[in-house]
Amino acid sequence: MSPACPALVGLVLAALAAAAGVAGRARAAEVPDDVLVVGQSAEPASLDPGVTTATNDARILVNLYDGLVRTKPGSLEIEPALAESWSLSEDGRRYTFRLRAGVRFHDGSPLDARAVTFTFGRLLEPAHPAAATGPFPLAFLFRAVERVEALDPRTVRFTLRQPFAPFLANLATPTGLIVPPGAVMARGKDFGRNPVGTGPFRFEAWQSSRKVTLARNPGYWGGPAASRLVIFRPLADPNTRATEMLAGDVDVVAEMPPDALALFRHRAGFSVAEAVGPHLWYLILNMRAGPLRDRRVREAVNWAIDRRALAEHVLQGTAVPARGIIAPAFAGTYDPDLAGYGHDPARARALLREAGAEGARLTLLVAEGGSGMLDPVAMGTAIQADLARVGLDVRLVTYEWNAYLARVNRGLGEDADMADMAEMAWMTNDPDQLPSLALASDALPGKGGFNAGGYANPDLDRLLDEARRSTDPARRRDLDRAAERLVVADAPFAVVVHGKQAAVVREAVRGFALDPTFTARLAGVRKREGP
């Protein structure tokens, strides 16, 4: 035996022993009970509520900032937040808000009427001194606003161009959260990485790709939060989200893939929080060219899709079948009596025969992923099989999400490279939003809207317009339902499912609930039994 060999083996063993020694102390630094760790699917893009559109970011924003109003926990109903009360003028155009007294931003500056006028001036006026801190992609939510005035330090008035029923709901979105003028002006574009709000938590640190830390705001007007710190961790890989949860290194994980969700449903020590949100997954049908111009063919596509199988098998119970365009989360507007399209292949075949479209060839644009798109490739493939069963020959064309949006948002087209169908998903905060931005005739791609199928129906336009102007909730609900019935009958979409949001929560976590807005307010959440 040469002496070199044991020496080398010894060296390797020593290295392994060193590694094991390090490993032995692995669990030394435990996270205390008053620190809540939340795993998310992505790094925030920005923590400036005017700038960002991502749901991931909204989950942090709702804990940092407040709006004038907010949605009640577990619903989409509006309740007071920074505004303790408000009134609406007779003509439905002037909203006057009375602000809560003594509220301060995390930097000590007062929450007053000026902060409110600043927040909305920044979004709406191109010449505003803070306009360069944008772009503000969702500012269009407030395009009905003509002006915002401070009547006195605690009173602010919004004057609308015309009555606009979704206004309060829009104020409750992340885009409507109130920012402090001083901090925005001082930080400029860096405000999004150094956010200052009035919320139950204040910003502490953002370490790129590692974590965003929020600390309890002791002076919060709603009372101090239950946890001392909340740490948001970006965990992009779905497997990592699951394994971190299994190892107990995160307390809450939003956006768990269906496979992993099934694992946690039946596992001791974890629970699954679910919420059906205002979400719709649908196919845009090309109304301008190709076989789908014929309503019977569009109806056939709707009858052919087996929504229940998609929701239960492809999506493993993470979605519910859709009947119309209004999600059940819009409790006041959702129409329980709407029949919609069931699964009836025989009827689909009959309609196709009648329209002379048997064996028609159709292209379906499919996204590889994307916000709210659930499992778009698997769903596209299942729909292709459903349509094949009724005699439609569907070709799938797959795009990466960004390229997909660029392709679909310019319209499905009328030329040789046109598409017949495209997948799409929307998450909205008001029942008016989806039809008015994706089906109204003034929302065609050339006019800056998302009506990619080219649907145009003056009856729908009139119903939507009337609903928006209506200040009587009951009347508005009837109009929204009438618009939905019209859309279902005319079938410019094949509505498919409403996605459920699910979060996996460790047993030790108390008080966690998802909101239908797909965010979660964490002020009342804590680990284990507290005093």
Added chain:
Amino acid sequence: MGRYLLGRLAALVPVLLGLSVIVFLIMALIPGDPALALLGPYATPEAVARINRDLGLDRSLPVQYLTWLSHVLTGDLGRSHSLNRPVLDEVAERFAATLILAGAALALAALLGLALGVAAALRQSGWVDRLATLGVLVGLSVPSFWLGLLLILLVSVRWRLLPVSGMHAIYGEETLADLLRHLALPAATLAVVAAGVIARLTRAAMLEVLRQDFVRTARAKGLGEGRIVLLHAARAALVTVIPVIGTQAGFVLGGAVYVETVFQWPGIGRMLVGAIATRDVLLVQGGVLVVATTYVLVNLAADLLQRLADPRIGG
């Protein structure tokens, strides 16, 4: 040596320039729109046009390229639109994390590979050799993301020995021990393939060297076997192995993308994947420029090391 070094450094300039052109063109030509990625699905055409104007994307490609290059030469890599911060800050942080991971993996791979290779050569066809050959085969065939997940499930989830992911503890101070705990699994995962390659080549080189005359001479002079192997044979074998370690450094950097994703290591590979998805042109360009420059410099360093180690190449 000095002149050689200068010559090699000068040759880098056209390589890096060519590379920057290619990266620039790829980003310009792939479908998808940076403004759309930034504004999300609700982008209006006016907003898209404004962003493209702000980012200078409405100008011709050569103008865009030259503007970018002139800024880069003054050390300004621009501002990432998807992260809302300077590209240089982000790239510096992320690249440091990648260097720590890749450096640790390479050191581990070199140590393991050399040890296994020498041991296998000394005991040709013995159990060490067979085990090493089997290990190398497995190491080369197993995809790193799969191996990473397996390690996580066993070591972190089942045995609770090491953290699942990340670079530092979620809570508490960031200590060196903490960093090492987080580093162990990703570095091991990343080291496996390189260790296999290095072991295989070390074994071959050692077998070759051990048959040579100077080893026989040393034995004839009555030197101890240990000194012969470590001082004479291993040094000669290193000449063949060092450039391999150099190229493995490149592969380790490349493989880091998968490992960074599985272990959520905040490195530049993962940053680039995200930047490409959000069409963050400046971030991609800055990141690729830094990675490519390093790759080229590492290869240069390997060449220089080889010259230093091998007395036959003029130094």
